[in-house]
Amino acid sequence: MPDKKIILTYNGLRELEDELQHLKVVRRKDVAEKIKEARAQGDLSENAEYDAAKEEQGEIETRIVEIENILKKAEVVDEEEVSLDTINVGCKVRIFDFEFDEEVDYAIVGSMEADPLNYKISNESPVGEALIGAKVDDEVMAETPNGVVKLKVLDIHR
Numbered sequence: 613m614p615d616k617k618i619i620l621t622y623n624g625l626r627e628l629e630d631e632l633q634h635l636k637v638v639r640r641k642d643v644a645e646k647i648k649e650a651r652a653q654g655d656l657s658e659n660a661e662y663d664a665a666k667e668e669q670g671e672i673e674t675r676i677v678e679i680e681n682i683l684k685k686a687e688v689v690d691e692e693e694v695s696l697d698t699i700n701v702g703c704k705v706r707i708f709d710f711e712f713d714e715e716v717d718y719a720i721v722g723s724m725e726a727d728p729l730n731y732k733i734s735n736e737s738p739v740g741e742a743l744i745g746a747k748v749d750d751e752v753m754a755e756t757p758n759g760v761v762k763l764k765v766l767d768i769h770r
Contacts, residue, residue, distance in 0.1 A: 617687040619701050619722030619735065625688050628724075632679045635672055643669045682724060689722070696768045699743045701735045706767040707743070715766060720744070739763070 620628070643665055650662035694702040704719045719732045720743065726734035733740045742754035743765070751764045 616685070618682055618685045618724055620682075620686045620688050620724060621691055621702050621721055622688060623691075624721060624725035625683075625686060628679050628682060628686075632676065632683070635676050635679070639672050640669075643672060691770055694770070696770070697747065699746045699765065699768055701744075704769050705743060705765060706769075708764040708766055710762040710764070718743075 646665035647662065647669065650656075650659055650665050653659055653661065656662050689700075689702040691702040694700055696703060699705055699720060701720050701722055704717060706715055706717050708715050717731060718739075720735055720740055721732045723734040723736045726732055726737065728737075735741065735744055738756045739754045739761070742752045742763070746752050746765050748765050748768060751762060754761050754763060
């Protein structure tokens, strides 16, 4: 089975690249300095600072590998080229939520960028999946963990 493509917007791609650069250039250097200082204290067998620095180093290296793997599998969506005829990854939508009787704006993003508290919903989430392919004035039903929600698409924009 081939690796699943990871969908990212250009903004999401940039954020990952920035994080990777920061980890490689800044954090690696910082943790190397911590390890050097801890070694200078002598006996490493009961040196908590050394153990903590080595653990931090392992976490940094793990995250670097994780980001590099994400970037290898990434399929980037150019928000400027996304059709606004139907909802897809890379567009923003205004929907009417019948349950809460309110309008809500969402950005539809890939699962790596999802941040529901900041109104970025994944195309793989129940609501995102229900919205994908919908057009303005369409009503969709999304089966969420809290039950079925009814939504109406009011606008699709960048």
